[in-house]
Amino acid sequence: MTGKYLTFLVVPHDERNVRRLRISYRWIKVGLAAGAALLVVALLAIASYGRVASRAGRAAYLERENRKLEAENAKVDEIAENLERTERAYARIRDMAGLPPVETVAPPAGVVGPGAPALGASVAGEAAPAGAGSAPARVPAGWPHAHKGFQTADYSEVEGHPGIDIAVPVHTPVVATARGTVTEAGSDAVYGHYVVVDHGGGLETMYGHNALLLVEVGERVTRGQAIAYSGNSGRSTAPHLHYEIRKQGRAIDPAPFLR
Numbered sequence: 001m002t003g004k005y006l007t008f009l010v011v012p013h014d015e016r017n018v019r020r021l022r023i024s025y026r027w028i029k030v031g032l033a034a035g036a037a038l039l040v041v042a043l044l045a046i047a048s049y050g051r052v053a054s055r056a057g058r059a060a061y062l063e064r065e066n067r068k069l070e071a072e073n074a075k076v077d078e079i080a081e082n083l084e085r086t087e088r089a090y091a092r093i094r095d096m097a098g099l100p101p102v103e104t105v106a107p108p109a110g111v112v113g114p115g116a117p118a119l120g121a122s123v124a125g126e127a128a129p130a131g132a133g134s135a136p137a138r139v140p141a142g143w144p145h146a147h148k149g150f151q152t153a154d155y156s157e158v159e160g161h162p163g164i165d166i167a168v169p170v171h172t173p174v175v176a177t178a179r180g181t182v183t184e185a186g187s188d189a190v191y192g193h194y195v196v197v198d199h200g201g202g203l204e205t206m207y208g209h210n211a212l213l214l215v216e217v218g219e220r221v222t223r224g225q226a227i228a229y230s231g232n233s234g235r236s237t238a239p240h241l242h243y244e245i246r247k248q249g250r251a252i253d254p255a256p257f258l259r
Contacts, residue, residue, distance in 0.1 A: 086238050093150075137223060138199045140177040140257045144207060144243045146224075152240060155253040162251030163206065163244030170239045174207050174228040176221045177257070185217050191242060192233025197221060202249075208242035209234050 006028065010019040143149065145168060153165035176197055183204070184196035191208030195215060198204050211231025221227055232239045245254045 137179040138201065138203070140199065140203065140205050140245050140254075141223070142177055143258060144174055144177050144205070144241060145230075146173055146175055149241070155251070155255065157251075162246075163208075163242050164254050165240045165242055167238065167240045168230050170211055170229075170231050172230045172241075173226045174210060174230050174241055176223055176225050176227050177205055178203070179222050180205075180220070182215045182217055182219045182221060182227070185213050185215055188234065190235045192236065193228065193231065194234075194242075195227050197227070202247050204246040204249075206242075206244040206246065208244075209236045209240060 004025050005022045006025065007020060007022045010021060012018070143166070145166065149166035149168040149172070151164055152167045153161060155161060155164055174195075178197070178199045180197040180199035182195060183198045184194070187193045191206075193210040193213050194206060194208040195210070195213060196204055196206045207228055209231060210228040210233060212229040213227070214229070215221060215227045230239065230241045243254060244251050245257055246252065
C-alpha cells in the first residue's frame with residue numbers, strides 16, 4: 001500500500017504472469033457509499049412491501065367481515081318479521097279466548113332502547129305484581145308482570161323444566177315479585193338476557209328470555225319494580241318470559257307463589 005492507492009497482487013498457481021491491480025482510495029469510498037445506498041433502498045423497499053401486504057390482508061379481512069354482517073342483518077330482518085307475525089297470532093289467540101289485551105309501557109322520549117326507563121324505575125301505576133296480596137316483602141308473590149300473562153308451560157322436575165313460561169308480547173314490563181338484591185344480570189345461550197334476584201332466606205327468582213334489562217348486579221329492587229322488558233332472546237321459539245323460584249339454589253314449583 002503506497003500513496004493514495006491500494007495495490008492488489010494476483011499470483012497464479014504456476015507463479016507466472018503475476019498481475020498487479022491498483023485501486024484509488026477515492027473509488028473505494030465511492031463503491032462503499034454506493035453499496036450502502038443500495039442497501040438502504042433495498043431495506044426501504046422491503047418495509048414498504050410489508051406495509052402494502054399488511055393493508056391488503058386487512059382489506060380482505062374487512063371485506064369478509066362485511067359480507068358476514070350483511071348476512072346477519074338479513075337474518076335479523078327475517079327474525080323481526082317472524083316475531084311480528086307471532087305477536088299478531090298471539091293477539092288473535094287472546095282475543096278468541098276472551099282475555100284482555102296486555103298493556104305495555106310506551107318508550108319514553110330520548111331513551112335508547114325499546115321502551116327503557118331509567119335503571120330501577122317502577123311500572124307506572126303498579127305497586128305490586130298481579131295477585132301479590134299482602135305477602136311478606138321478601139317472599140315472591142304474584143305474577144312477574146304488572147298484569148297476568150298467558151301461561152304456556154308448567155314447572156316439571158321430571159321433564160327438566162325448572163320454571164314456568166308466560167306468553168306476553170315483546171317489551172311487556174317484567175317486575176320483581178319480592179324485595180331483594182340483583183345477583184346476576186347478564187346473558188347466556190339458553191335464557192338469553194336474564195336477571196336473578198336474591199330475596200334472602202335462601203329464596204331467589206330468575207327472569208329469562210328478556211329483550212332488555214333495566215337493573216344491574218348489586219342493585220336493590222322492590223316488589224313491583226320493573227327489572228326488564230320481556231322478549232324472545234336465548235333458546236326461545238316465541239316471545240315469552242321464563243320465571244323460576246329457587247330455594248337453597250334448587251328450583252321449586254312457582255305455582256303456590258303465583259296465587
